[in-house]
Amino acid sequence: xxxxxxxxxxxxxxxxxxxxxxxxxxxxxxxxxxxxxxxxxxxxxxxxxxxxxxxxxxxxxxxxxxxxxxxxxxxxxxxxxxxxxxxxxxxxxxxxxxxxxxxxxxxxxxxxxxxxxxxxxxxxxxxxxxxxxxxxxxxxxxxxxxxxxxxxxxxxxxxxxxxxxxxxxxxxxxxxxxxxxxxxxxxxxxxxxxxxxxxxxxxxxxxxxxxxxxxxxxxxxxxxxxxxxxxxxxxxxxxxxxxxxxxxxxxxxxxxxxxxxxxxxxxxxxxxxxxxxxxxxxxxxxx
Amino acid sequence: xxxxxxxxxxxxxxxxxxxxxxxxxxxxxxxxxxxxxxxxxxxxxxxxxxxxxxxxxxxxxxxxxxxxxxxxxxxxxxxxxxxxxxxxxxxxxxxxxxxxxxxxxxxxxxxxxxxxxxxxxxxxxxxxxxxxxxxxxxxxxxxxxxxxxxxxxxxxxxxxxxxxxxxxxxxxxxxxxxxxxxxxxxxxxxxxxxxxxxxxxxxx
Numbered sequence: 001x002x003x004x005x006x007x008x009x010x011x012x013x014x015x016x017x018x019x020x021x022x023x024x025x026x027x028x029x030x031x032x033x034x035x036x037x038x039x040x041x042x043x044x045x046x047x048x049x050x051x052x053x054x055x056x057x058x059x060x061x062x063x064x065x066x067x068x069x070x071x072x073x074x075x076x077x078x079x080x081x082x083x084x085x086x087x088x089x090x091x092x093x094x095x096x097x098x099x100x101x102x103x104x105x106x107x108x109x110x111x112x113x114x115x116x117x118x119x120x121x122x123x124x125x126x127x128x129x130x131x132x133x134x135x136x137x138x139x140x141x142x143x144x145x146x147x148x149x150x151x152x153x154x155x156x157x158x159x160x161x162x163x164x165x166x167x168x169x170x171x172x173x174x175x176x177x178x179x180x181x182x183x184x185x186x187x188x189x190x191x192x193x194x195x196x197x198x199x200x201x202x203x204x205x206x207x208x209x210x211x212x213x214x215x216x217x218x219x220x221x222x223x224x225x226x227x228x229x230x231x232x233x234x235x236x237x238x239x240x241x242x243x244x245x246x247x248x249x250x251x252x253x254x255x256x257x258x259x260x261x262x263x264x265x266x267x268x269x270x271x272x273x274x275x276x277x278x279x280x281x282x283x284x285x286x287x
Numbered sequence: 288x289x290x291x292x293x294x295x296x297x298x299x300x301x302x303x304x305x306x307x308x309x310x311x312x313x314x315x316x317x318x319x320x321x322x323x324x325x326x327x328x329x330x331x332x333x334x335x336x337x338x339x340x341x342x343x344x345x346x347x348x349x350x351x352x353x354x355x356x357x358x359x360x361x362x363x364x365x366x367x368x369x370x371x372x373x374x375x376x377x378x379x380x381x382x383x384x385x386x387x388x389x390x391x392x393x394x395x396x397x398x399x400x401x402x403x404x405x406x407x408x409x410x411x412x413x414x415x416x417x418x419x420x421x422x423x424x425x426x427x428x429x430x431x432x433x434x435x436x437x438x439x440x441x442x443x444x445x446x447x448x449x450x451x452x453x454x455x456x457x458x459x460x461x462x463x464x465x466x467x468x469x470x471x472x473x474x475x476x477x478x479x480x481x482x483x484x485x486x487x488x489x490x491x
Contacts, residue, residue: 142315143296246307246309249309249311249312252300252302252303252305252312252316254301254302256304256382256383257301262302264300264301269300
């Protein structure tokens with residue numbers, strides 16, 4: 001018997017070999033899927049057990065909540081999403097078919113609001129918190145134009161919840177706001193000087209505006225000179241930003257300040273923290 | 288006995304004393320000023336004022352604008368004293384609403400029916416934290432409730448009599464009372480008449 005050389009036959013054989021390889025590839029994927037399914041089932045059972053054991057803890061303790069969320073993030077599970085997915089890109093790339101079957105597996109088995117949120121009861125907590133956040137922002141929008149510090153939001157939310165309600169941390173607020181943001185409610189989170197400004201009204205704020213807000217955080221106001229000195233901008237650019245903030249109702253003009261005009265942001269006016277929402281403001285807040 | 292007046296947050300907010308260029312913000316600002324003027328005058332039972340007085344009053348004049356709570360105290364000798372806790376190291380600025388802006392606030396109050404100019408040159412005004420029609424309604428309700436329709440009262444009896452001690456309009460100044468009764472007169476619910484030593488009113 002002599003060896004086959006390169007020729008039509010060889011090409012045909014190569015093609016056959018490729019086809020068999022592909023077939024094996026599919027077979028391999030099926031095996032993997034079966035194995036994964038088993039593992040996922042086990043994982044799911046374990047997670048359910050864990051969740052029910054620690055459900056109370058999750059609801060009551062903000063610190064525990066953070067750790068639980070971090071753990072979920074590590075294993076690629078979002079307790080608040082409708083579909084839990086494993087955040088491992090290599091898998092997605094290498095076996096797209098497998099990936100889509102996994103997603104299908106979850107969404108088919110657990111339709112509706114979100115299996116995880118229902119099972120863990122964590123979703124309700126953030127949903128309710130989201131509603132409270134919106135209420136506070138609406139009530140104070142009249143005063144601060146739709147911009148509020150995380151601290152003030154926290155204070156007001158706690159006040160609204162009363163003495164006997166579950167404790168709520170700033171981390172909880174951020175998570176709830178991120179959810180609100182994802183739902184397209186116009187919420188935004190702007191980092192300023194170590195904390196955050198929460199935007200609840202979809203005012204158009206670009207990078208220039210944001211960076212001026214960050215500058216204003218220090219004293220609660222900002223001036224053209226300050227902007228020029230810190231950011232090295234031209235006068236006109238600084239003026240435009242400040243005009244925009246006035247127009248959006250986020251800033252008020254002060255012509256009695258020494259030197260030059262000061263632009264104050266009610267949202268950053270620290271005195272406001274201790275203020276009650278006046279009856280008039282409450283009236284104004286209602287549509 | 289000292290009464291303390293709680294200033295609203297805007298009073299300590301420096302831009303409150305600058306008429307805002309943005310129309311929406313200005314509306315909020317004027318509404319807050321009107322509210323402040325009315326509650327201030329209500330607490331101090333001040334029913335009339337001159338523009339000069341207004342300019343000098345702590346109402347439009349935050350002498351030391353600071354980031355701390357300030358309280359206005361009415362002392363037994365009827366003088367007003369503004370006390371505050373000093374803010375450490377904070378910039379102290381003056382907040383003084385310019386007279387043109389004060390005029391704008393007063394005009395807003397006039398449009399809302401809470402203010403009436405007492406002279407043509409607009410140097411002094413009557414300030415009514417409740418509009419005359421509202422006072423008229425309260426008075427008439429009391430009259431009906433106590434079954435005193437068709438009775439005659441002197442103005443003094445209405446505002447200072449024993450019978451009205453529990454009523455909100457007890458102690459009301461005469462100028463405002465007259466306007467309240469005039470409003471009722473327009474509705475044919477009352478008639479202002481002359482009595483032996485002054486004026487009175489008959490209710491229907």
